Amino acid sequence: xxxxxxxxxxxxKGGGSTVARNLLYLPAEVKPTALxxxxxxxxxxxxxxxxxxxxxxxxxxxxxxxxxxxGDNATITFQNQLPEHSIIHWHGLVVSTENDGQxxxxxxxxxxxxxxxxxxxxxxxxWYHPHPHMMTGEQVYNGLAGGFIVNDSEESAKxxxxxxxxxxxxxxxxxxxxxxxxxxxxTSGGFFGQIALVNGTKDPYLDxxxxxxxxxILNGANSRVFGLALxxxxxxxxxxxxxxxxxxxSDQARIDMGNGERTDVLIDFRxxxxxxxxxxxxxxxxxxxxxxxxxxxxxKPFYATLPLTSAVEPLPAAVKxxxxxxxxxxxxxxNLYDVNRIDWTVKxxxxxxxxxxTNGNAPHPVHIHGASFQVVSRSGGRGKLFAWEAGWKDTVLxxxxxxxxxxxxxDSFTGRYVMxxxxxxxxxxGMMANFEVVQ
Numbered sequence: 001x002x003x004x005x006x007x008x009x010x011x012x013k014g015g016g017s018t019v020a021r022n023l024l025y026l027p028a029e030v031k032p033t034a035l036x037x038x039x040x041x042x043x044x045x046x047x048x049x050x051x052x053x054x055x056x057x058x059x060x061x062x063x064x065x066x067x068x069x070x071g072d073n074a075t076i077t078f079q080n081q082l083p084e085h086s087i088i089h090w091h092g093l094v095v096s097t098e099n100d101g102q103x104x105x106x107x108x109x110x111x112x113x114x115x116x117x118x119x120x121x122x123x124x125x126x127w128y129h130p131h132p133h134m135m136t137g138e139q140v141y142n143g144l145a146g147g148f149i150v151n152d153s154e155e156s157a158k159x160x161x162x163x164x165x166x167x168x169x170x171x172x173x174x175x176x177x178x179x180x181x182x183x184x185x186x187t188s189g190g191f192f193g194q195i196a197l198v199n200g201t202k203d204p205y206l207d208x209x210x211x212x213x214x215x216x217i218l219n220g221a222n223s224r225v226f227g228l229a230l231x232x233x234x235x236x237x238x239x240x241x242x243x244x245x246x247x248x249x250s251d252q253a254r255i256d257m258g259n260g261e262r263t264d265v266l267i268d269f270r271x272x273x274x275x276x277x278x279x280x281x282x283x284x285x286x287x288x289x290x291x292x293x294x295x296x297x298x299x300k301p302f303y304a305t306l307p308l309t310s311a312v313e314p315l316p317a318a319v320k321x322x323x324x325x326x327x328x329x330x331x332x333x334x335n336l337y338d339v340n341r342i343d344w345t346v347k348x349x350x351x352x353x354x355x356x357x358t359n360g361n362a363p364h365p366v367h368i369h370g371a372s373f374q375v376v377s378r379s380g381g382r383g384k385l386f387a388w389e390a391g392w393k394d395t396v397l398x399x400x401x402x403x404x405x406x407x408x409x410x411d412s413f414t415g416r417y418v419m420x421x422x423x424x425x426x427x428x429x430g431m432m433a434n435f436e437v438v439q
Contacts (some may be wrong), residue, residue, distance in 0.1 A: 019288070020203065021047075021205040023204070023206075027062055028064045032072060032119070033073065036079060037088065038057070038078075038081055039056070039130070039144055041054070044057050046202045047203065062199060064252065069119070070121065070151070071119065074116070076088075076114075076156075078113045080113075084139075087132055089102070092124060093119070094371060096413045097114075097417065099183060100369055122154070122392070123151050123244050125148075127218055129220075135428065141184045147218065150244075154245070160239070171189040186223075190224075196282065208295065209297035210272065211293075216240075218262050224284075224335075230279070237249060238255065238263060244326070245308060246312075246390050247311075249306060259364035266304075268302075274295055276294040310391070316333075318351045318352050319352065326398060331431060332432070339434070343435055347437075348437050350409065367421075367422040369418050373394070374391070374408075375406050376407050377404040419435065
């Protein structure tokens with residue numbers, strides 16, 4: 001445990017501030033069986049009486065956190081009470097085409113869409129959000145997103161923090177009008193808000209015991225990449241990413257997250273005196289994201305053995321290589337998205353290398369539906385792989401002048417899937433492609 005401990009003498013400098021802070025909102029947890037999810041406009045309190053009109057799932061901003069066990073069957077009905085068409089995509093979940101929530105499946109106002117799928121993948125922090133073509137950016141920005149946690153026996157055996165000591169964090173940005181409502185004015189380069197929100201809360205704080213906490217973090221912003229760090233320079237213990245537990249956990253002083261990416265970290269508050277304040281910061285924007293306020297509750301035992309290890313079997317050698325160029329802010333391999341066009345086919349069960357390149361206007365967080373992948377290499381730009389890119393991923397950050405190679409195998413379903421830039425304004429302008437997995 002020594003590698004997780006932080007000396008009390010390293011108490012945060014600048015962790016506190018004169019900003020009036022609001023208690024962090026924690027969405028309710030629900031099960032995926034016989035679940036109804038309604039998207040509709042509502043007014044919410046962002047904290048401190050700051051009311052805003054948003055679009056929300058089940059009147060929660062962000063939506064309720066779905067928690068399931070591997071092997072569960074999800075039976076979910078989506079009800080669209082928005083003034084425009086929409087659909088839900090289960091980001092990170094490997095499901096059949098009819099359950100994937102692709103642009104072709106968007107339903108009109110007043111209609112419903114039924115999902116029925118088995119959850120057959122390892123424990124991970126996934127999420128759900130809209131996916132209508134040319135409208136995804138605005139609908140996600142308006143508030144439509146929520147966490148989807150999958151648990152399994154391997155993870156449960158690790159004795160990780162749970163209950164109140166396991167906290168999902170949906171981090172995003174926003175801009176507000178004089179009347180307090182959220183403004184969405186994107187440019188071709190993306191939308192970048194003026195302030196941060198965590199779980200839909202402005203200037204949030206969280207009271208923490210002198211204990212080890214597990215934070216499941218999602219970059220839910222439309223375009224902003226976050227560089228997360230603690231205000232006192234202490235390390236976070238990185239245990240997982242998009243696809244669940246990493247092969248080997250590690251201490252990280254900074255974690256960079258592209259849009260749609262998730263990280264799973266432990267933060268140890270046991271050695272801080274009561275009254276300490278530590279800030280989670282975004283080093284890229286210079287923002288204070290979330291203030292942790294350490295209480296005087298006695299230390300809670302921590303039973304996990306660090307570093308954690310998890311079995312991640314490397315995919316076999318690839319039988320085919322494909323190269324994809326992310327061109328400008330609108331095209332992949334020179335093509336705008338056509339909802340009716342299949343751009344390539346992949347044979348089910350074959351391992352392939354997919355090479356991502358950019359012709360400028362990055363970052364391009366590349367997201368693939370239908371399978372998780374393993375990141376093999378990065379050349380140019382930052383020129384290396386990072387600890388949070390090990391194991392299984394479904395989204396990888398492509399910066400300017402970078403070439404990123406991933407190894408992927410579609411071994412669950414045949415059918416149509418999509419690949420796209422998860423900078424949502426790029427996606428909406430056409431940086432997306434259909435492909436088909438065939439037998």
